[in-house]
Amino acid sequence: MKRGSAPVSYRLPRAAATPAPASLPPAGLAGLDAAFSRLVPVVSTASGHPVTRTWHLLDNAERLAELGVTPVGTVLCVHGNPTWSYLWREFITAATDAAGHGGEAWRVIAVDQLEMGFSERSGAVRPLATRVRDLGELTDTLGLAGPVVTFGHDWGGSISLGWAVDHPDVLAGVMLLNTAVHQPGDAPVPAPLRLALRSSVLGSGTVATPAFLATTLALAHPPLPAAVKQAYRAPYRGAARRGGIGGFVADIPVHGSHESAAELARISGGIRDLTVPALMLWGPTDPIFSDRYLDDLVDRLPHADVHRFEGAGHLVMEDVDYAAAALTWLGDRAVPAAAIASAAPQVDVPVEPGVGGWAAGERHPLWHYLDELQNSDETALIDMAPPGGGAPRVVSWRLLSRRVRQLACGLDRIGVRKGDRVSLLVPPGADLTAVLYACVRIGAIVVVADAGLGLRGLTRAVRGARPDHVIGAAPGLLAARALDWPGQKISVARFPRAAMRALDISATLAELIALGVDEQLPPPPEPGDTAAVLFTSGSTGPAKGVVYTHGQLAAVSHALFAQYGVGRGTGLVAGFAPFALLGPALGARSVTPDMDVTKPKTLTAASVAAAVAAIDAAVVFLSPAALANVVATAGSLTAADQVSLAGVTSFLSAGAPVSEPLLAAAARLMPSASAHTPYGMTEGLLMADISLDGIREATAMATATDAPAGPGGVCVGRATATTRIRTSALDARGHATGELSEAAGVTGEIVVSAPHVEDHYDRLWLTDRAARSGAVPGERWHRTGDVGHFDAAGRLWVEGRLPHVITTATGVVTPVGPEQRIESVAAVARAAVVGVGPAGTQQVVAVVEIRMPTRRVALADPGLAAAVRAVAGLPLAAVLVVPHLPTDIRHNSKIDRTRLGRWAGGILSGARMTRP
Numbered sequence: 024m025k026r027g028s029a030p031v032s033y034r035l036p037r038a039a040a041t042p043a044p045a046s047l048p049p050a051g052l053a054g055l056d057a058a059f060s061r062l063v064p065v066v067s068t069a070s071g072h073p074v075t076r077t078w079h080l081l082d083n084a085e086r087l088a089e090l091g092v093t094p095v096g097t098v099l100c101v102h103g104n105p106t107w108s109y110l111w112r113e114f115i116t117a118a119t120d121a122a123g124h125g126g127e128a129w130r131v132i133a134v135d136q137l138e139m140g141f142s143e144r145s146g147a148v149r150p151l152a153t154r155v156r157d158l159g160e161l162t163d164t165l166g167l168a169g170p171v172v173t174f175g176h177d178w179g180g181s182i183s184l185g186w187a188v189d190h191p192d193v194l195a196g197v198m199l200l201n202t203a204v205h206q207p208g209d210a211p212v213p214a215p216l217r218l219a220l221r222s223s224v225l226g227s228g229t230v231a232t233p234a235f236l237a238t239t240l241a242l243a244h245p246p247l248p249a250a251v252k253q254a255y256r257a258p259y260r261g262a263a264r265r266g267g268i269g270g271f272v273a274d275i276p277v278h279g280s281h282e283s284a285a286e287l288a289r290i291s292g293g294i295r296d297l298t299v300p301a302l303m304l305w306g307p308t309d310p311i312f313s314d315r316y317l318d319d320l321v322d323r324l325p326h327a328d329v330h331r332f333e334g335a336g337h338l339v340m341e342d343v344d345y346a347a348a349a350l351t352w353l354g355d356r357a358v359p360a361a362a363i364a365s366a367a368p369q370v371d372v373p374v375e376p377g378v379g380g381w382a383a384g385e386r387h388p389l390w391h392y393l394d395e396l397q398n399s400d401e402t403a404l405i406d407m408a409p410p411g412g413g414a415p416r417v418v419s420w421r422l423l424s425r426r427v428r429q430l431a432c433g434l435d436r437i438g439v440r441k442g443d444r445v446s447l448l449v450p451p452g453a454d455l456t457a458v459l460y461a462c463v464r465i466g467a468i469v470v471v472a473d474a475g476l477g478l479r480g481l482t483r484a485v486r487g488a489r490p491d492h493v494i495g496a497a498p499g500l501l502a503a504r505a506l507d508w509p510g511q512k513i514s515v516a517r518f519p520r521a522a523m524r525a526l527d528i529s530a531t532l533a534e535l536i537a538l539g540v541d542e543q544l545p546p547p548p549e550p551g552d553t554a555a556v557l558f559t560s561g562s563t564g565p566a567k568g569v570v571y572t573h574g575q576l577a578a579v580s581h582a583l584f585a586q587y588g589v590g591r592g593t594g595l596v597a598g599f600a601p602f603a604l605l606g607p608a609l610g611a612r613s614v615t616p617d618m619d620v621t622k623p624k625t626l627t628a629a630s631v632a633a634a635v636a637a638i639d640a641a642v643v644f645l646s647p648a649a650l651a652n653v654v655a656t657a658g659s660l661t662a663a664d665q666v667s668l669a670g671v672t673s674f675l676s677a678g679a680p681v682s683e684p685l686l687a688a689a690a691r692l693m694p695s696a697s698a699h700t701p702y703g704m705t706e707g708l709l710m711a712d713i714s715l716d717g718i719r720e721a722t723a724m725a726t727a728t729d730a731p732a733g734p735g736g737v738c739v740g741r742a743t744a745t746t747r748i749r750t751s752a753l754d755a756r757g758h759a760t761g762e763l764s765e766a767a768g769v770t771g772e773i774v775v776s777a778p779h780v781e782d783h784y785d786r787l788w789l790t791d792r793a794a795r796s797g798a799v800p801g802e803r804w805h806r807t808g809d810v811g812h813f814d815a816a817g818r819l820w821v822e823g824r825l826p827h828v829i830t831t832a833t834g835v836v837t838p839v840g841p842e843q844r845i846e847s848v849a850a851v852a853r854a855a856v857v858g859v860g861p862a863g864t865q866q867v868v869a870v871v872e873i874r875m876p877t878r879r880v881a882l883a884d885p886g887l888a889a890a891v892r893a894v895a896g897l898p899l900a901a902v903l904v905v906p907h908l909p910t911d912i913r914h915n916s917k918i919d920r921t922r923l924g925r926w927a928g929g930i931l932s933g934a935r936m937t938r939p
Contacts, residue, residue: 103177107140138267432539448499713740735840
């Protein structure tokens with residue numbers, strides 16, 4: 024039904040009104056403990072005379088009593104349509120098991136709403152207000168006292184929140200799975216519901232046939248086992264049992280005059296006053312309750328903890344381990360009964376030491392040099408490959424400063440406000456730099472997910488970041504239109520009027536500049552305000568949004584200055600986009616070389632030399648993948664190119680481990696440069712540093728003291744001046760459980776602390792919690808997910824990623840050391856070491872690219888296999904040869920060992936020899 028159309032009279036089959044008593048579920052339903060089931064008669068007087076209705080519910084109170092434990096509170100779970108209390112089976116079981124093992128004891132009550140599940144079929148129509156009242160009558164009958172945490176899914180989310188609004192005296196928290204409390208005015212009702220609401224479909228699709236139920240069950244990722252599907256269908260066999268399903272669909276308030284519209288408005292308005300802790304666990308691929316509804320809920324409950332499970336959908340409880348997440352949150356957030364009435368939202372607010380305002384700290388805001396040098400005609404940046412081609416684009420500080428102010432003012436004039444999210448889909452260069460600093464200056468939050476993520480990864484990132492505005496060049500705007508990315512669209516360039524309409528473009532940069540010609544700017548943001556969401560490379564899973572405040576980004580530029588002296592007047596070649604954007608914040612004149620940023624290997628030695636010459640660069644920063652191609656194309660350098668490169672004084676490469684031979688080859692191209700490989704990640708861009716000489720010294724020391732089969736790894740040196748680094752030792756299961764330590768020779772997860780470590784992950788509460796776990800109270804530490812060790816001289820060695828640790832019967836194995844030894848075999852170009860089989864008894868497999876090109880996947884020939892085994896330093900179950908190892912798009916160098924391990928396990932189990 025379209026918004027604004029007349030109300031529709033939804034007519035259900037006569038069978039929908041067939042009364043039936045409540046009953047217990049049949050025995051043997053997959054995963055459901057029948058001992059939790061009970062029937063509860065409830066007397067209702069809402070109609071003016073007493074009427075008894077019997078509910079079926081799952082309740083672990085009796086089991087907790089048998090265990091001799093007293094509940095700390097109750098979780099009231101409410102299902103939606105067309106499910107029943109069965110969807111909460113894992114949660115009630117996990118909560119009960121936790122209590123039995125000494126954890127907090129939570130009573131869990133999971134209801135079957137009337138007309139649904141195995142509760143009574145009264146045949147009555149039950150609009151939203153009636154269902155909220157029904158639930159209140161049930162909890163009154165049960166004598167439910169606080170603290171109570173509600174937990175709802177689908178339309179059960181709205182009903183549970185209605186109960187929460189009505190019971191503030193006992194409410195201790197709210198938890199939600201995919202749900203909604205408001206239909207946004209700028210969007211239609213989701214297509215599956217519009218279809219189900221059609222008069223020609225409603226009765227037949229929801230009641231007369233099980234089509235609506237079957238469609239819902241098909242939304243699980245991966246598909247549900249047959250036994251689980253049968254359990255969901257159990258209470259709905261036959262049209263006479265499915266009336267509640269049709270009634271629920273008919274009760275969707277798709278227009279303001281709908282019977283339930285007023286009650287939904289009461290609930291959606293009422294939750295704005297809830298101050299109790301809140302949790303939202305979300306499946307973003309849900310075709311019904313998309314991120315649009317999550318945005319609305321976060322707007323109403325801004326203090327909520329949110330975790331989006333990438334890849335999960337509407338049946339998020341079937342797709343992921345939501346029960347463990349919910350119980351973890353209850354342990355962290357739930358408030359004691361005595362504090363219910365005055366419970367306040369618990370929000371982690373990291374302390375930013377030394378910054379209580381820009382004047383109070385030593386660090387400057389990112390736009391400091393744009394203000395200081397606004398009258399300077401010195402070069403600020405050069406774009407070697409400007410859009411449309413042509414000669415390099417040279418931008419002075421005067422022009423850049425003026426354009427930033429005008430764009431900032433123009434953005435403000437069209438409604439871009441402090442705290443709005445602006446997704447930047449602009450290639451690195453002058454336009455991106457100006458737009459980024461304009462957004463930063465007015466306090467808009469820039470969302471940077473570079474094209475190196477690929478279209479699918481970029482789409483996931485943009486949608487997940489929920490931008491209010493999108494500023495893009497043609498390719499980004501075309502993708503945004505085709506894939507329905509959210510946000511007002513602003514174009515870098517002007518298009519014909521028809522194209523502007525087709526792409527839904529509301530303004531161009533030229534129009535913004537004209538609007539902002541008077542340069543009247545709003546007040547600047549403060550250090551603690553959010554400045555940016557920067558997406559990771561996605562090399563170990565879906566790209567994550569990393570949130571930085573203005574103070575933290577300012578600390579990044581300060582760290583680069585403190586470590587390398589990059590500052591006012593320094594010439595910087597940035598072959599890695601994030602550092603090109605930091606140039607103006609450092610006061611450096613920066614240049615973006617001629618390359619395709621989505622393909623780092625397109626950067627050539629000649630392009631680097633041309634960029635160095637353009638600004639007389641002293642510092643060159645390249646990613647390892649780009650560096651490898653620069654070295655490979657060194658033969659094309661002219662004498663003039665070589666002279667230009669000889670003037671470089673500092674050379675940096677980071678983003679992935681850099682081998683000593685590669686760094687040494689680059690150093691030969693820049694003979695006057697001090698070659699460094701910084702260690703960092705999107706969450707902390709500069710944590711440690713080591714020079715080429717330092718690598719050689721560390722390698723010589725390790726060779727002299729380590730056994731041939733020692734842990735090995737890549738030496739990344741010592742912590743930078745503003746950073747502290749510790750490790751958390753691994754246990755036999757490969758988990759980082761040790762106390763934070765600087766002990767030498769102990770392999771563990773690398774944990775860092777610095778003023779420029781990120782603030783948090785965006786809508787990834789579980790990930791953020793894991794990254795902070797085990798930290799020193801009152802201090803901000805970040806678990807990097809990397810594993811490594813300190814040597815006796817205090818240098819840090821990186822041995823791989825935590826998810827890639829192999830757990831064998833004889834202990835844990837980290838991959839980088841064995842890979843380095845295997846790569847010493849002349850025939851091997853690159854190697855990956857992975858584990859196959861059950862954790863604790865995994866077998867080690869080597870997968871190699873060979874220097875002789877091959878198109879086939881195969882077992883290594885006996886000679887190669889023998890050579891690899893001879894140097895690996897550990898038993899290998901197999902040596903496999905592949906044409907190419909799978910790597911991330913952005914760096915072209917981070918091997919996806921998790922994917923490779925699954926592939927190798929399949930190969931060794933008899934699967935076809937397909938490429939990984």
